[in-house]
Amino acid sequence: MESIRWIENKLKAPEYRPVTASDARAALEFWRGAPFYSPSPLVELKASARALGLGALLLKDEGRRFGPGSFKLLGAGCAMARELCGDAEASWDAAAQSARRLTFCTATDGNHGRAVAWLARRLGQRAAVLMPEGSSRARFEAIAAEGAQVRVEDANYDECVRRARRLAEESGGVLLQDTTLPGYERLPLEIMRGYGAIAAELAGQLDEAPTHVILQAGVGSFAGAVSSALAELYPDAKIRFIVAETAAAPCLMESAAAGEVRITRGAIRTIMAGLACGEPCSPGLRSLECRAEFFAALPDEYAAEAMRALARDEGLVSGESGAAGYGLLRAIMLEPELALLRRAAGLSGESRVLVFSTETATDPESYRDIVGNFAGQNTSLSV
Secondary structure, X not given: OOOOXXXXXXXXXXXOOOOOHHHHHHHHXXXXXXXXXXXXXXXXXXXHHHXXXXXXXXXXXXXXXXXXXXXXXXXXXXXXXXXXXXXXXXXXXXXXXXOOOOEEEEEOOOHHHHHXXXXXXXXXXXXXXXXXXXXXXXXXXXXXXXXXXXXEOOOOHHHHHHHHHHHHHHHOOEEOOOOOEOOEOHHHHHHHHHHHHHHHHHHHHOOOOOXXXXXXXXXXXXXXXXXXXXXXXXXXXXXXXXXXXXXXXXXXXXXXXXXXXOOOOOOOOOXXXXXXXXXXXXXXXXXXXHHEEEEEEEOHHHHHHHHHHXXXXXXXXXXXXXXXXXXXXXXXXXXXXXXXXXXXXXXXXXXXXXXXXXXXXXXXXXXXXXXXXXXXXXXXXXX
């Protein structure tokens, strides 16, 4: 099995908070106004905590998020509402009643595009979605089923983002992306603030702050947003943040190591499609540079084993990208060659660790190939 590469973040970057506690609470209030809203469950993994030698292990299950089964809807919905309402007091009802008719253009490996299409359909808007070469047929069909115009491009994800921007400019549409580009940072920040709703939910679900939080990252917007908000919501806890990326595109880790932006170019081959991003989100990277203690590059095998472990040991369904953070945690606690990282991170029997499953099995065929046929989620584990 390929080894996990990791670095300790020694940049000590200046404090930067793209998502404040106030932003997180505002995003949660926005979603509470949607008729279909419900919080994603926080699950205590007691058996896994014992097996890994941890004091406690908690999993925020975004695969059971309302809608298309991933956290992506939270960010896209807040950003779309801002465009439709045109003011800081946007609400779901105001967005749904807006007289504006827009086409939201985006690039996706699956989850973000499906979220945009799902939202556009419910808000009476249009969606145009570009997917990179090699995209899953199941994810393509799920997006098309929401009524979006969708096509697969002969390009990787980051090039699809640029093509989506050109499509928006040529058609008079709106680019909706959490990747930042020159002159394009406002909506990525709005998306990040929408992700802050996860942190605000957690503040109402946790009995006490975690000692460690492991966050998977593609462009870094989710990890940067949640770490930013959690650090302010629990200012006295001194939470230790660890970032997991796919080994096929560790652009955040390489950027942090170099002290400047590094881009993974060319085709990115990984089962973790949601993390197959070669270019960092600027505010996400800046947020992580000042508060993530470690970055690690995860080979596919560790994500696959984490999917199997969650299904086998906890009765939970998590997709390839969804299980990445848990895959890194398992490796840190179980692999002898990662003992140095385990000690440096202070992970022990006293640790209270929070991980995220960021998606359900959004490609059922791939999930069956990796995990087999499992009955589904054990909802009795929700806390």
